Amino acid sequence: MEILIKHTNGVCELRLNRPSVFNSFNKEMAMQLQQALDACDLDDAVRAIVITGEGKAFCAGQDLAEAMDPEGPELQSIVRDHYNPIIERIRTIEKPIIAAVNGVAAGAGANIALACDITIAKKSASFIQAFSKIGLIPDSGGTYFLPRIIGMQKAMALMITGDKVSADQAVELNMIYKSVDDDDFENEVKHFAETIAKMPTRGLGLTKKAINASFSNTLTEQLALEEILQTEAGATYDFREGVNAFLEKRKPEFKGH
Numbered sequence: 001m002e003i004l005i006k007h008t009n010g011v012c013e014l015r016l017n018r019p020s021v022f023n024s025f026n027k028e029m030a031m032q033l034q035q036a037l038d039a040c041d042l043d044d045a046v047r048a049i050v051i052t053g054e055g056k057a058f059c060a061g062q063d064l065a066e067a068m069d070p071e072g073p074e075l076q077s078i079v080r081d082h083y084n085p086i087i088e089r090i091r092t093i094e095k096p097i098i099a100a101v102n103g104v105a106a107g108a109g110a111n112i113a114l115a116c117d118i119t120i121a122k123k124s125a126s127f128i129q130a131f132s133k134i135g136l137i138p139d140s141g142g143t144y145f146l147p148r149i150i151g152m153q154k155a156m157a158l159m160i161t162g163d164k165v166s167a168d169q170a171v172e173l174n175m176i177y178k179s180v181d182d183d184d185f186e187n188e189v190k191h192f193a194e195t196i197a198k199m200p201t202r203g204l205g206l207t208k209k210a211i212n213a214s215f216s217n218t219l220t221e222q223l224a225l226e227e228i229l230q231t232e233a234g235a236t237y238d239f240r241e242g243v244n245a246f247l248e249k250r251k252p253e254f255k256g257h
């Protein structure tokens with residue numbers, strides 16, 4: 001299996017599993033990740049999703065041997081059918097998705113990590129917009145997310161130079177949420193994801209929906225959307241539980257709906 005799947009305490013971990021090639025994507029791994037994300041979306045028991053890598057790397061991007069194979073998929077198909085659906089799923093699934101970057105994240109691997117809701121990286125990890133090294137443009141949403149995260153000038157420079165960005169530098173650039181000492185990484189990600197999985201999942205999903213829309217909405221449109229989504233959130237069990245727990249001075253027990 002190119003994707004290893006593990007369920008623990010409301011968290012589904014999706015582990016990229018081609019360590020011998022630094023978890024670079026081929027068609028099979030891309031299709032399996034799409035299917036795994038779909039399954040997470042439909043499973044009410046899954047309240048948070050973690051994407052990480054097996055071995056020393058998070059993901060080195062596209063498997064270039066496949067891309068150059070005359071019998072393999074064409075570049076257009078790789079972008080359209082492999083990566084674009086993954087990014088669309090990451091952004092539209094109304095559950096928090098955490099990228100746990102355990103090593104190098106290059107090319108499409110870097111941009112998949114940046115498309116996630118929250119990115120946590122080992123201090124030894126790094127991010128590389130490697131596309132310019134082989135004459136390509138950043139794909140997998142890179143030209144959309146990175147300029148919005150760190151600004152046009154810095155994004156353009158990283159994309160042109162292909163410079164390696166350490167985990168600590170990525171935090172300083174506001175590219176990712178946090179970096180964690182290597183020895184503490186697994187426990188930190190586990191604790192963080194399980195904490196998120198105990199929160200009001202429906203409200204978190206609506207928050208994600210609002211943030212997605214804010215990239216294109218005017219202020220007036222965004223305020224109107226907030227009104228709609230707040231009304232939806234106010235109709236959930238978790239809203240009532242949160243208010244009752246506050247009034248009763250106890251810890252809430254959210255159910256995710």
